[in-house]
Amino acid sequence: MNVVGPFGLSVRDEALEADVQSGLFAVEEGLLEATKSDVPFIAGAARHLLRAGGKRFRPLLVMLGAQFGDPHAPGIVPSAVVVELTHLATLYHDDVMDEADVRRGVPSANARWDNSVAVLTGDFLFARASHILADLGPEAVRVQSEAFERLVTGQILETAGPADGRDPVDHYLDVISGKSGSLVAVSCRFGAMMAGADESVIDILTQYGERIGTAFQLADDILDIASDSHESGKTPGTDLREGIPTLPVLHLRSKVASANGSASAADRHLVDLLAGDLTDDHRHAEALRLLRAHPALEQARRDTVRYADEARATLAPLPDCAAKQALEGLCDAVVHRAG
Numbered sequence: 001m002n003v004v005g006p007f008g009l010s011v012r013d014e015a016l017e018a019d020v021q022s023g024l025f026a027v028e029e030g031l032l033e034a035t036k037s038d039v040p041f042i043a044g045a046a047r048h049l050l051r052a053g054g055k056r057f058r059p060l061l062v063m064l065g066a067q068f069g070d071p072h073a074p075g076i077v078p079s080a081v082v083v084e085l086t087h088l089a090t091l092y093h094d095d096v097m098d099e100a101d102v103r104r105g106v107p108s109a110n111a112r113w114d115n116s117v118a119v120l121t122g123d124f125l126f127a128r129a130s131h132i133l134a135d136l137g138p139e140a141v142r143v144q145s146e147a148f149e150r151l152v153t154g155q156i157l158e159t160a161g162p163a164d165g166r167d168p169v170d171h172y173l174d175v176i177s178g179k180s181g182s183l184v185a186v187s188c189r190f191g192a193m194m195a196g197a198d199e200s201v202i203d204i205l206t207q208y209g210e211r212i213g214t215a216f217q218l219a220d221d222i223l224d225i226a227s228d229s230h231e232s233g234k235t236p237g238t239d240l241r242e243g244i245p246t247l248p249v250l251h252l253r254s255k256v257a258s259a260n261g262s263a264s265a266a267d268r269h270l271v272d273l274l275a276g277d278l279t280d281d282h283r284h285a286e287a288l289r290l291l292r293a294h295p296a297l298e299q300a301r302r303d304t305v306r307y308a309d310e311a312r313a314t315l316a317p318l319p320d321c322a323a324k325q326a327l328e329g330l331c332d333a334v335v336h337r338a339g
Contacts (some may be wrong), residue, residue, distance in 0.1 A: 001084065008082075012322070012325070013322030013326075014327075015322070016067065016076070016322040016323060018324065019020065019063065019067065019071050019072075020060065020063045020064065020326075021064070022079065023059070023062075023063040023071075023076065023077060024056060024059055024060065025083055026077045027056065027059045027077055027080045029076055030078065030081035030132075031050055031078075031081055031085065032047070032050070034081055034085055034127070034128045034129075034132065034247060035047045035050060035128065037124075041140070042121070042124060043199060045117055045121040045124075046121055046124055046125060046128075048121075049088055049092070050088060051195070051290065052061070054088075055121050056084065057185060057187075057216065058080070058083045058084055058087055058184060058187040059080035059083065059084050059187070060186075060330075061184065061187040061188050061191060061212075061330075062076060062079055062080035062083065062187050062190050062191035062194075063076070063080065063191060063326055063330070064186045064188075064323050064330075065187070065189070065191025065192040065195070065197075065205050066190065066191040066192065066194060066195040067190060067191075067195075067321070067322070067323035068191075068195065068197040068198075068201045068205070068318070068323060069194075069195025069196040069197035069201075070195045070196055071192050072193060073195050073196060074194075075136050075137075075140070075190075075194035076190075076195060078132050078135065078136060078164055079136060079140065079190035079191070079193075079194050080187070080190070080191075081129075081132055082129045082133050082136070082144065082190075083183060083186055083187045083190065085128055085129035085132075086126065086129050086144075086148070086183060087123050087127075087183060087238050087281075088122075088125050089122040089126045089129065090122070090127035090151065090179075090183075091122075092119070092121050092122035092125070098155060102158070103216075105226070105277040105305040106220060114196060124145070131240060136194070139193070140190070140194075143186060143189060143190070143193070144186060146185055147182040147185070148182075149231060149314060150177075150178045150180055150182035151174070151179055151182050151183060153178050154174070154175045154177065154178020154179035154180075155175075155178070155179055156174070157171065157174060157175045157178065158175045158179065158244075166280045167254075168250050169247070169250050169251065169254060172245070172246075172247060172250055173214070176214050176217045176218065177213075177214055178211065179215045179293055180213045180214060180216065180217035181213035182208070182210075182213070182218075183210070183212070183213070184209045184212060184213025184214060184216065185206045185207075185209035185210045186206075186209070187209060188205040188206055188208055188209035189202055189205060189206045189209065191205070192205045200317075201318065203226075204314055204315065204318060205315045208311050208314045208315055210307075211307050211310045211311035211314065212307075212308065212311040212327075212330060212334060214307045215304050215305075215307035215308040215311060215331070215334045215335075216250045216302040216334050216337075218247055218300060218303055218307065218338070219304050219332065219334050219335075219337040219338040220245050220337075221239070221246035221248065221300060222247075222248065222300055222301060222304065222337075223337060223338070224236065224237065224238060224239045224240075224246065224248075225237065225239075225240070225248055225288065225291055225292060225297060226292055226297065229335045236288065237278075237284055237288040240274065240278055240284065240287055240288060240291070241278045241279060241284055243278070246300075247300040248294070248297045248299070248300040249274055249291070249296070251296040251299045252267065252270060252271060252274070252291070252294060252296040253299060254293045255267065255296065256268060256271050265282055266290075267294075269290075270287065270290045270291065270294065271274065273286060273287045273290070274287055274291075280303065300338075301338050303337050304334070304338040305338070308331040308332075308334050308335045309331070311331050312328050312331040315328060
Protein backbone atom coordinates (compact mmCIF):
# COMPACT_ATOMS: atom_id res chain seq x y z
CA MET A 1 0.00 0.00 0.00
CA ASN A 2 1.47 3.33 -1.05
CA VAL A 3 0.41 6.88 -0.28
CA VAL A 4 -0.04 9.28 -3.19
CA GLY A 5 -0.01 13.02 -2.86
CA PRO A 6 -0.55 15.38 0.08
CA PHE A 7 -4.13 14.18 0.42
CA GLY A 8 -2.81 10.78 1.53
CA LEU A 9 -4.67 8.48 -0.86
CA SER A 10 -3.65 4.86 -0.45
CA VAL A 11 -2.96 3.12 -3.77
CA ARG A 12 -2.24 -0.59 -4.17
CA ASP A 13 -1.37 -0.59 -7.88
CA GLU A 14 2.21 0.32 -8.83
CA ALA A 15 1.37 1.41 -12.38
CA LEU A 16 -1.42 3.69 -11.16
CA GLU A 17 0.79 5.12 -8.45
CA ALA A 18 3.52 5.88 -10.99
CA ASP A 19 1.06 7.59 -13.36
CA VAL A 20 -0.49 9.69 -10.60
CA GLN A 21 2.80 10.68 -9.02
CA SER A 22 4.24 11.62 -12.40
CA GLY A 23 1.15 13.63 -13.25
CA LEU A 24 1.11 15.50 -9.93
CA PHE A 25 4.80 16.32 -10.31
CA ALA A 26 4.13 17.75 -13.76
CA VAL A 27 1.22 19.77 -12.33
CA GLU A 28 3.53 21.33 -9.74
CA GLU A 29 5.93 22.34 -12.50
CA GLY A 30 2.99 23.73 -14.49
CA LEU A 31 1.80 25.76 -11.51
CA LEU A 32 5.24 27.28 -11.02
CA GLU A 33 5.41 28.13 -14.70
CA ALA A 34 1.92 29.65 -14.67
CA THR A 35 2.74 31.92 -11.72
CA LYS A 36 5.85 33.43 -13.28
CA SER A 37 5.90 37.15 -13.88
CA ASP A 38 8.39 39.75 -15.02
CA VAL A 39 7.29 41.71 -11.96
CA PRO A 40 8.86 40.00 -8.91
CA PHE A 41 6.18 41.31 -6.56
CA ILE A 42 3.42 39.69 -8.64
CA ALA A 43 5.27 36.37 -8.79
CA GLY A 44 5.79 36.43 -5.02
CA ALA A 45 2.15 37.16 -4.30
CA ALA A 46 0.92 34.59 -6.84
CA ARG A 47 3.14 31.90 -5.36
CA HIS A 48 2.39 32.79 -1.75
CA LEU A 49 -0.32 30.16 -1.24
CA LEU A 50 1.22 27.84 -3.82
CA ARG A 51 4.38 27.55 -1.73
CA ALA A 52 2.28 26.98 1.39
CA GLY A 53 1.26 23.62 -0.03
CA GLY A 54 -2.25 22.25 -0.24
CA LYS A 55 -3.82 18.87 -0.79
CA ARG A 56 -3.93 19.13 -4.62
CA PHE A 57 -7.25 17.29 -4.36
CA ARG A 58 -8.50 18.56 -7.70
CA PRO A 59 -5.38 17.66 -9.73
CA LEU A 60 -5.46 14.23 -8.11
CA LEU A 61 -9.00 13.73 -9.38
CA VAL A 62 -7.94 14.82 -12.86
CA MET A 63 -5.22 12.15 -12.83
CA LEU A 64 -7.59 9.44 -11.61
CA GLY A 65 -10.30 10.39 -14.11
CA ALA A 66 -7.73 10.14 -16.90
CA GLN A 67 -7.17 6.48 -16.07
CA PHE A 68 -10.46 5.65 -17.82
CA GLY A 69 -8.94 6.68 -21.15
CA ASP A 70 -5.41 7.49 -22.23
CA PRO A 71 -3.72 8.69 -19.01
CA HIS A 72 -0.84 10.21 -20.98
CA ALA A 73 -2.93 12.38 -23.32
CA PRO A 74 -1.45 15.88 -23.71
CA GLY A 75 -4.38 17.86 -22.26
CA ILE A 76 -4.47 16.14 -18.87
CA VAL A 77 -1.74 18.01 -17.00
CA PRO A 78 -2.71 21.46 -18.37
CA SER A 79 -6.34 20.90 -17.40
CA ALA A 80 -5.23 19.94 -13.87
CA VAL A 81 -3.19 23.15 -13.71
CA VAL A 82 -6.28 25.11 -14.79
CA VAL A 83 -8.51 23.73 -12.03
CA GLU A 84 -5.86 24.21 -9.35
CA LEU A 85 -5.11 27.78 -10.45
CA THR A 86 -8.84 28.51 -10.38
CA HIS A 87 -9.10 27.02 -6.90
CA LEU A 88 -6.10 29.03 -5.68
CA ALA A 89 -7.59 32.22 -7.09
CA THR A 90 -10.83 31.65 -5.17
CA LEU A 91 -8.84 31.25 -1.94
CA TYR A 92 -7.32 34.71 -2.34
CA HIS A 93 -10.78 36.18 -2.88
CA ASP A 94 -12.38 34.14 -0.08
CA ASP A 95 -9.81 35.34 2.44
CA VAL A 96 -10.67 38.94 1.60
CA MET A 97 -14.40 38.34 1.96
CA ASP A 98 -13.91 36.40 5.22
CA GLU A 99 -11.20 38.74 6.53
CA ALA A 100 -9.11 35.64 7.25
CA ASP A 101 -5.67 35.96 8.82
CA VAL A 102 -4.31 32.47 8.15
CA ARG A 103 -4.47 30.13 5.16
CA ARG A 104 -2.62 26.82 4.87
CA GLY A 105 -0.69 27.58 8.02
CA VAL A 106 0.74 30.90 6.75
CA PRO A 107 -0.54 34.48 6.85
CA SER A 108 -3.23 35.00 4.22
CA ALA A 109 -2.34 37.29 1.31
CA ASN A 110 -4.64 40.02 2.60
CA ALA A 111 -3.02 39.81 6.03
CA ARG A 112 0.51 39.86 4.63
CA TRP A 113 -0.18 42.67 2.15
CA ASP A 114 -3.70 44.08 1.90
CA ASN A 115 -7.08 43.36 0.36
CA SER A 116 -6.27 45.03 -2.95
CA VAL A 117 -3.18 42.88 -3.48
CA ALA A 118 -5.11 39.72 -2.57
CA VAL A 119 -7.99 40.48 -4.95
CA LEU A 120 -5.72 41.43 -7.83
CA THR A 121 -3.54 38.37 -7.28
CA GLY A 122 -6.63 36.19 -7.50
CA ASP A 123 -7.52 37.95 -10.75
CA PHE A 124 -3.99 37.33 -12.05
CA LEU A 125 -4.38 33.61 -11.35
CA PHE A 126 -7.77 33.53 -13.09
CA ALA A 127 -6.16 35.17 -16.11
CA ARG A 128 -3.35 32.62 -16.23
CA ALA A 129 -5.85 29.76 -15.93
CA SER A 130 -7.85 31.21 -18.85
CA HIS A 131 -4.71 31.47 -20.97
CA ILE A 132 -3.95 27.77 -20.50
CA LEU A 133 -7.60 26.83 -20.95
CA ALA A 134 -7.75 28.53 -24.35
CA ASP A 135 -5.32 25.94 -25.73
CA LEU A 136 -7.53 23.04 -24.59
CA GLY A 137 -10.34 23.76 -27.03
CA PRO A 138 -13.82 25.32 -27.03
CA GLU A 139 -15.47 22.43 -25.17
CA ALA A 140 -13.03 22.78 -22.29
CA VAL A 141 -13.67 26.53 -22.22
CA ARG A 142 -17.43 25.92 -22.10
CA VAL A 143 -17.16 23.36 -19.28
CA GLN A 144 -14.91 25.62 -17.22
CA SER A 145 -17.03 28.72 -17.79
CA GLU A 146 -20.20 26.92 -16.69
CA ALA A 147 -18.45 25.69 -13.56
CA PHE A 148 -17.12 29.16 -12.84
CA GLU A 149 -20.62 30.61 -13.18
CA ARG A 150 -21.87 28.05 -10.65
CA LEU A 151 -18.96 28.83 -8.34
CA VAL A 152 -19.69 32.56 -8.36
CA THR A 153 -23.43 31.92 -8.01
CA GLY A 154 -22.71 29.82 -4.93
CA GLN A 155 -20.66 32.64 -3.44
CA ILE A 156 -23.43 35.17 -4.15
CA LEU A 157 -26.03 32.87 -2.59
CA GLU A 158 -23.85 32.55 0.50
CA THR A 159 -23.53 36.33 0.74
CA ALA A 160 -27.25 36.95 0.15
CA GLY A 161 -28.45 34.25 2.53
CA PRO A 162 -31.57 32.07 2.15
CA ALA A 163 -34.75 33.56 0.76
CA ASP A 164 -37.73 33.95 3.08
CA GLY A 165 -39.25 30.55 3.83
CA ARG A 166 -36.25 28.62 2.46
CA ASP A 167 -34.74 25.96 4.70
CA PRO A 168 -31.29 27.34 5.66
CA VAL A 169 -29.77 23.86 5.51
CA ASP A 170 -31.03 23.28 1.96
CA HIS A 171 -29.81 26.74 1.00
CA TYR A 172 -26.38 26.01 2.44
CA LEU A 173 -26.08 22.71 0.57
CA ASP A 174 -26.88 24.59 -2.66
CA VAL A 175 -24.11 27.05 -1.79
CA ILE A 176 -21.64 24.21 -1.23
CA SER A 177 -22.67 22.51 -4.46
CA GLY A 178 -21.83 25.69 -6.34
CA LYS A 179 -18.73 26.82 -4.47
CA SER A 180 -17.08 23.42 -4.06
CA GLY A 181 -18.89 20.70 -5.99
CA SER A 182 -18.72 22.51 -9.33
CA LEU A 183 -14.92 22.72 -9.60
CA VAL A 184 -14.35 19.24 -8.18
CA ALA A 185 -16.81 17.87 -10.75
CA VAL A 186 -14.90 19.66 -13.51
CA SER A 187 -11.68 18.06 -12.26
CA CYS A 188 -13.13 14.59 -12.76
CA ARG A 189 -14.69 15.61 -16.05
CA PHE A 190 -11.50 17.12 -17.45
CA GLY A 191 -9.47 14.04 -16.58
CA ALA A 192 -11.81 11.67 -18.39
CA MET A 193 -12.57 14.09 -21.23
CA MET A 194 -8.94 14.89 -22.00
CA ALA A 195 -8.13 11.18 -21.90
CA GLY A 196 -10.80 10.41 -24.50
CA ALA A 197 -13.04 8.32 -22.23
CA ASP A 198 -16.56 7.35 -23.30
CA GLU A 199 -19.24 9.98 -22.69
CA SER A 200 -21.05 7.68 -20.24
CA VAL A 201 -17.86 7.40 -18.18
CA ILE A 202 -17.37 11.17 -18.26
CA ASP A 203 -20.93 11.67 -16.96
CA ILE A 204 -20.45 9.15 -14.14
CA LEU A 205 -17.20 10.74 -13.02
CA THR A 206 -18.75 14.21 -13.15
CA GLN A 207 -21.57 13.07 -10.86
CA TYR A 208 -19.01 11.49 -8.56
CA GLY A 209 -17.10 14.77 -8.43
CA GLU A 210 -20.22 16.73 -7.48
CA ARG A 211 -20.86 14.50 -4.49
CA ILE A 212 -17.30 14.01 -3.31
CA GLY A 213 -16.74 17.77 -3.64
CA THR A 214 -19.69 18.47 -1.36
CA ALA A 215 -18.53 15.84 1.14
CA PHE A 216 -15.05 17.35 1.07
CA GLN A 217 -16.34 20.83 1.93
CA LEU A 218 -18.61 19.50 4.67
CA ALA A 219 -15.57 17.75 6.15
CA ASP A 220 -13.79 21.12 6.10
CA ASP A 221 -16.73 22.62 8.03
CA ILE A 222 -16.28 19.99 10.71
CA LEU A 223 -12.51 20.45 10.78
CA ASP A 224 -12.98 24.18 11.35
CA ILE A 225 -14.73 23.33 14.59
CA ALA A 226 -13.24 20.03 15.71
CA SER A 227 -9.57 20.24 14.72
CA ASP A 228 -6.54 22.18 15.82
CA SER A 229 -4.71 24.57 13.48
CA HIS A 230 -2.14 21.89 12.55
CA GLU A 231 -4.84 19.68 11.02
CA SER A 232 -6.85 22.34 9.20
CA GLY A 233 -4.11 24.80 8.23
CA LYS A 234 -6.11 27.71 9.59
CA THR A 235 -7.13 29.04 12.99
CA PRO A 236 -9.85 26.82 14.53
CA GLY A 237 -13.26 28.42 14.57
CA THR A 238 -12.44 30.91 11.81
CA ASP A 239 -15.90 30.51 10.30
CA LEU A 240 -17.49 31.04 13.71
CA ARG A 241 -15.49 34.18 14.36
CA GLU A 242 -16.44 35.61 10.97
CA GLY A 243 -20.11 34.78 11.47
CA ILE A 244 -20.21 32.24 8.64
CA PRO A 245 -22.97 29.70 9.45
CA THR A 246 -21.64 26.29 8.44
CA LEU A 247 -23.61 23.05 8.64
CA PRO A 248 -23.15 22.23 12.37
CA VAL A 249 -24.37 25.73 13.30
CA LEU A 250 -27.32 25.46 10.93
CA HIS A 251 -28.32 22.09 12.39
CA LEU A 252 -28.18 23.59 15.89
CA ARG A 253 -30.37 26.54 14.87
CA SER A 254 -32.82 24.22 13.13
CA LYS A 255 -33.13 22.10 16.26
CA VAL A 256 -33.85 25.12 18.44
CA ALA A 257 -36.31 26.62 15.93
CA SER A 258 -38.24 23.36 15.56
CA ALA A 259 -38.57 23.02 19.35
CA ASN A 260 -41.12 25.87 19.34
CA GLY A 261 -39.86 27.44 22.54
CA SER A 262 -39.14 24.18 24.36
CA ALA A 263 -35.44 23.93 23.48
CA SER A 264 -33.07 23.33 26.35
CA ALA A 265 -31.48 26.27 28.10
CA ALA A 266 -28.06 25.02 26.99
CA ASP A 267 -29.10 24.98 23.32
CA ARG A 268 -30.65 28.45 23.54
CA HIS A 269 -27.52 29.76 25.24
CA LEU A 270 -25.31 28.37 22.48
CA VAL A 271 -27.52 29.85 19.75
CA ASP A 272 -27.40 33.24 21.46
CA LEU A 273 -23.65 32.94 21.87
CA LEU A 274 -23.17 32.17 18.18
CA ALA A 275 -25.38 35.11 17.22
CA GLY A 276 -23.27 37.50 19.28
CA ASP A 277 -19.84 39.05 18.89
CA LEU A 278 -17.36 36.19 18.54
CA THR A 279 -14.41 38.49 17.96
CA ASP A 280 -14.16 38.38 21.75
CA ASP A 281 -11.69 35.57 22.49
CA HIS A 282 -13.50 34.31 25.59
CA ARG A 283 -16.89 34.13 23.88
CA HIS A 284 -15.30 32.51 20.84
CA ALA A 285 -13.55 29.86 22.98
CA GLU A 286 -16.78 29.06 24.82
CA ALA A 287 -18.78 28.76 21.59
CA LEU A 288 -16.14 26.48 20.09
CA ARG A 289 -16.03 24.28 23.19
CA LEU A 290 -19.81 23.92 23.39
CA LEU A 291 -20.25 23.27 19.67
CA ARG A 292 -17.57 20.57 19.71
CA ALA A 293 -19.62 18.68 22.29
CA HIS A 294 -23.03 19.28 20.67
CA PRO A 295 -24.94 16.58 18.72
CA ALA A 296 -25.21 19.04 15.80
CA LEU A 297 -21.56 18.35 15.01
CA GLU A 298 -22.23 14.62 14.81
CA GLN A 299 -25.26 15.30 12.61
CA ALA A 300 -23.01 17.21 10.21
CA ARG A 301 -20.62 14.24 10.21
CA ARG A 302 -23.50 11.95 9.20
CA ASP A 303 -24.31 14.30 6.32
CA THR A 304 -20.68 14.12 5.20
CA VAL A 305 -20.80 10.32 5.26
CA ARG A 306 -24.03 10.37 3.26
CA TYR A 307 -22.53 12.44 0.45
CA ALA A 308 -19.39 10.29 0.43
CA ASP A 309 -21.54 7.16 0.20
CA GLU A 310 -23.52 8.69 -2.67
CA ALA A 311 -20.25 9.46 -4.45
CA ARG A 312 -19.14 5.86 -4.04
CA ALA A 313 -22.48 4.56 -5.33
CA THR A 314 -22.21 6.57 -8.57
CA LEU A 315 -19.06 4.60 -9.45
CA ALA A 316 -20.88 1.25 -9.53
CA PRO A 317 -21.33 1.10 -13.35
CA LEU A 318 -17.61 1.61 -13.96
CA PRO A 319 -15.42 -1.44 -14.61
CA ASP A 320 -13.45 -2.70 -11.65
CA CYS A 321 -9.92 -1.35 -11.86
CA ALA A 322 -7.27 0.28 -9.72
CA ALA A 323 -8.51 3.79 -10.54
CA LYS A 324 -12.06 2.93 -9.46
CA GLN A 325 -10.71 1.51 -6.20
CA ALA A 326 -8.69 4.68 -5.66
CA LEU A 327 -11.78 6.85 -6.18
CA GLU A 328 -13.65 4.70 -3.68
CA GLY A 329 -10.72 5.12 -1.31
CA LEU A 330 -11.08 8.88 -1.56
CA CYS A 331 -14.61 8.53 -0.18
CA ASP A 332 -13.14 6.81 2.88
CA ALA A 333 -10.42 9.47 3.17
CA VAL A 334 -12.96 12.30 3.16
CA VAL A 335 -15.04 10.60 5.84
CA HIS A 336 -11.87 10.04 7.90
CA ARG A 337 -11.11 13.77 7.73
CA ALA A 338 -14.52 14.43 9.25
CA GLY A 339 -13.73 12.13 12.16
